[in-house]
Amino acid sequence: MQPRASHLPDIQKTPDERGIDIDEVGVSNIRYPIAFPLRDGGFCHTVATISMRVSLPHYEKGTHMSRFMIALQEKVDVLSPSRVFDVLSELLRLLDADTAYLDMSFPIFLKREAPVTRLAGLLDFECGFKGVLKKDGTYDKVVEVRVNAASLCPCSKEISAYGAHNQRSRITIKVREHGELIWFEDLVDIAERNASCALFPILKRPDEKFVTERAYDNPKFVEDIVRDVAVDLLAMLRDERIRYFFVSSNNFESIHNHDAYAHVERGELGSLLSGFSHD
Amino acid sequence: MQPRASHLPDIQKTPDERGIDIDEVGVSNIRYPIAFPLRDGGFCHTVATISMRVSLPHYEKGTHMSRFMIALQEKVDVLSPSRVFDVLSELLRLLDADTAYLDMSFPIFLKREAPVTRLAGLLDFECGFKGVLKKDGTYDKVVEVRVNAASLCPCSKEISAYGAHNQRSRITIKVREHGELIWFEDLVDIAERNASCALFPILKRPDEKFVTERAYDNPKFVEDIVRDVAVDLLAMLRDERIRYFFVSSNNFESIHNHDAYAHVERGELGSLLSGFSHD
Amino acid sequence: MQPRASHLPDIQKTPDERGIDIDEVGVSNIRYPIAFPLRDGGFCHTVATISMRVSLPHYEKGTHMSRFMIALQEKVDVLSPSRVFDVLSELLRLLDADTAYLDMSFPIFLKREAPVTRLAGLLDFECGFKGVLKKDGTYDKVVEVRVNAASLCPCSKEISAYGAHNQRSRITIKVREHGELIWFEDLVDIAERNASCALFPILKRPDEKFVTERAYDNPKFVEDIVRDVAVDLLAMLRDERIRYFFVSSNNFESIHNHDAYAHVERGELGSLLSGFSHD
Amino acid sequence: MQPRASHLPDIQKTPDERGIDIDEVGVSNIRYPIAFPLRDGGFCHTVATISMRVSLPHYEKGTHMSRFMIALQEKVDVLSPSRVFDVLSELLRLLDADTAYLDMSFPIFLKREAPVTRLAGLLDFECGFKGVLKKDGTYDKVVEVRVNAASLCPCSKEISAYGAHNQRSRITIKVREHGELIWFEDLVDIAERNASCALFPILKRPDEKFVTERAYDNPKFVEDIVRDVAVDLLAMLRDERIRYFFVSSNNFESIHNHDAYAHVERGELGSLLSGFSHD
Helix, strand or coil, rough: CCCCCCHHHCHHEEEECCCCEEEEEEEEEEEEEEECCCCCCCCCEEEEEEEEEECCCCCCCCCCHHHHHHHHHHCCCCCCCHHHHHHHHHHHHCCCEEEEEEECCCCCCCEECCCCCCCEEEEEEEEEEEEECCCCCEEEEEEEEEEEEECCHHHHCCCCCCCCCEEEEEEEEEEEEEECCCCHHHHHHHHCCCCCECCCCCHHHHHHHHHHHHHHCCCCCHHHHHHHHHHHHHHHHHCCCCEEEEEEEECCCCCCCEEEEEEEEECCCCCHCCHHHHC | CCCHHCCCHHHHHHHHHCCCCCEEEEEEEEEEEEEEEEECCCEEEEEEEEEEEEEECCCCCCCCCCHHHHHHHHCCCCCHHHHHHHHHHHHHHCCCCEEEEEEEEEEEEEEEECCCCCCEEEEEEEEEEEEEEEECCCCCEEEEEEEEEEECCCHHHHHHHCCCEEEEEEEEEEEECCCCCCCHHHHHHHHHCCCEECCCCCCHHHHHHHHHHHHHHHHCHHHHHHHHHHHHHHHHHHCEEEEEEEEEEEEECCCCEEEEEEEEECCCCHHEEEEEEEC | CCCCHHHHCCCCHCEECCCCCEEEEEEEEEEEEEEEECCCCCEEEEEEEEEEEEEEECCCCCCHHHHHHHHHHHHCCCCCCCCHHHHHHHHHHHCCEEEEEEEEEEEEEEECCCCCCCCEEEEEEEEEEEEEECCCEEEEEEEEEEEEEECCCCHHHHHCCCCCCCEEEEEEEEEEEEECCHHHHHHHHHHCCCCEEECCCCCHHHHHHHHHHHHHHHCCCHHHHHHHHHHHHHHHHHCEEEEEEEEEEECCCCCCCCEEEEEEEEEECCCHHHHHHHC | CCCCCCHCCCCCEEEECCCCEEEEEEEEEEEEEEEEECCCCCEEEEEEEEEEEEEEEECCCCCCCHHHHHHHHHHHCCCHHHHHHHHHHHHHHHHHCCCEEEEEEEEEEEEEECCCCEEEEEEEEEEEEEEEEECCCEEEEEEEEEEEEEEEEEEHHHHCCCCCCCEEEEEEEEECCCCCCCCCCHHHHHHHHCCCCCCCCCCCCCCCCCCHHHHHHHCCCCCHHHHHHHHHHHHHHCCCCCEEEEEEEECCCCCCCCCEEEEEEEECCCHHHHCHHHH
């Protein structure tokens, strides 16, 4: 006969004497299939890497790790911003915690048409979402995209008789929401329109001519990219659509074996989200 | 007015004088959403990393990279073994090549029940598929899974008064098909039943007791894991269900900062697939 | 005849009208050989991944990327804490900046003896260093180590008739210095002594018996590891040896395919270092 | 009193009844500091990731993992090709094996001067070495480099009114030695001179003008890079300096989010090295 849970000691529930509150404890590096609603309708089926954590008061020895997985498995067949809230609520309830955290990253796939031939294909963008829910109902969210695009060096163009070095850049945008939902696609649009040129899944020769000339006509330092994105995000900050933003660009320089990097950060990130990026 | 492709020179089609056939040329590191049929019915929506290549004869300067993406985008809404064949056929046709290669890896998610409480959740397994199609119709395939499982050290158990070190292990199985389709799930089963214990997404205390004791009752060296898997695969080789196998186990030792590793390889991999694993 | 720099326009120096100060701009992902002094004497030759950045006022279009590499190449034959200060000073001077940042990570190798046979070998630990220097001379530093060790589950031990699951854990400690130099080795010691058992490069059978039994006698939840490390770090905080600490443990669970995680953070990180961990 | 090894049972030495020879068994993912002799004199201190394996006959249950680490720790203070031979010899002796394998990868740092200003700095290249020693004295070696360089697209240049897309490429060269030692630096030279332009650690404006124009004057498809490298390696093959080569280029396309790839392989890799690249 198998043992029943009630017969087995529950070490986690024993009292702890060290007097140390644990900021965050839980499970990390869970891979899980999700479906995400898209701005233009429909869903994007994808795979997320997920972490979930709660605060643990000093007098409890341990949390119950299996309950995190139960909260996830019951809730995220189709994950959407409202469902993240449901998972966090369930974590607060199941684990009797003051604060619950959920952090996930996943690629999304958006249709992109070639600029001349209009041949369409899917392009991938790395997205992230961090949510924090407190027992008093305070709910705080950071939305994040990583968008690859092309950058062409203004200095190289100016000083050279012909040509200019260009390369793939990774533009990262993070915003803290201000109530209103911010679509990943809106942030992707901001990143793409402020690079020297967007990337495309399919380019025939007329398209390749277009993007080559477009990038040459539109040179940008790594500083220009983050400033031009910041101009758009500052407008959202002024309109109180967001409470905070971070934008960086990392240019995989085609003339060096290291990268060029810049970032601009404005607004209030808030103490609720401060612990997320440390490990 | 935009230029038309017919007005733009096609450098790729110019003749090449170096006299060097290119073994494989194409596109790599494409991320793409796919849906894969499961052995027990239904589909697994997931995200693949894909490479596609063709052979290029010495007298042609270059291949046409956009056609790879066109072949993929038209074919793989729901990718299945027969669809990979379709993509490869399309590559042969669009690129007028002698040989076409497709290589992809992706996680799949399978339902796993806790051994005592029967609480169910999804567990992820890394899969791979390599296909080669020649103009004469020869079609060759290698199927691959990477399964994480628990291993418990027989030496540590034997020499210690109590306890035994154990750890997560990554078991890799690759088989070359012999006509018949081999399900990823069949290979996952072989890996899981030959480890000290399988992994589970959700374990309550009665389950945790079960898996702890199961692993202790079933100690395995890294050598034991690959030999026990090999016994099962040798049976498939004798039955001509497969033409080749490779099995390795990499144990993330809990007492060291390096890993223990072993592999066994039998049968004929075949020259068609020899170039795949070099880069 | 080659052009001279003085004849080529300097686009970076042109004025910028967007009115946006850039928090940090520079170079990242530089790999570079370094030699680091060890607490017990001698140097550890190793390879660092380095980023360097400065603040850029709104009225300047761009920074001069080559000067970062020049500052590095001239200074870091043998990198030590005082040399990082020199590189940062040189960045402030060469780039006429208000603030300069240097961020690097690298493995160090420390001798470890097997607990019974005393066979010695080298064990690797991942280290990091972040330094910020302002024009007014303010110098702020964060020191970081990532130590792999063994953890054995108290619940699994308590509820099982025999055995207990155990695994490799990665313990991360970050401290903000308070004037006094903190050795990486001191933080490594704290991490190792608070795990269920340390790792070793070489273990013969009598050693393996020792570490197996030692871990079984010393079970620790992920919560226990971060609390026990926190007790040691709180003492350093009280003594004003440090101004801030962060400790996390990530346990690569041998019974799951995901990890268990916890962290504790105390003290003041300070605004100077807030931008580091965002990308 | 501590137990002595002679009192503890040696499970690894018990006979095995499954009848399965193990191709390779040992330790992997060891990080270790090494010093490597350079072609132009002096040593490069760096950090290697090392795997070591031996064959295991069907009648032995297990190998002795600690002996691998002992063989390494005694031998590789300053690793050189002759020292790898010593480690392999020691593995054959300590483990009474028929075949011993050592596989390692590490960055090396070479001085590079800017093309106009001659400012010098260190540039990193990823290297690898695989050695196999058999009991009968047969010693086989594969040497490998990964060199990043710039590629500029001939099609983009030809069809565009101005500019041309360019990007970082990773060129991989592997050669099987034919008795004679092949320097990593010789292979690096071959890769760099066959790209559109080499990379540099420090570039002032006159240098940036030079490399921009050099790449534009020297456009290369991914096919051109591997063919031009292959021409050089075919000459070494004809001269019997090497017995086999593999060259690939992976171009991180600045207009796409995927890469362009090509490879050429010639000569005989040999059965001794066939098992290396599978996992």
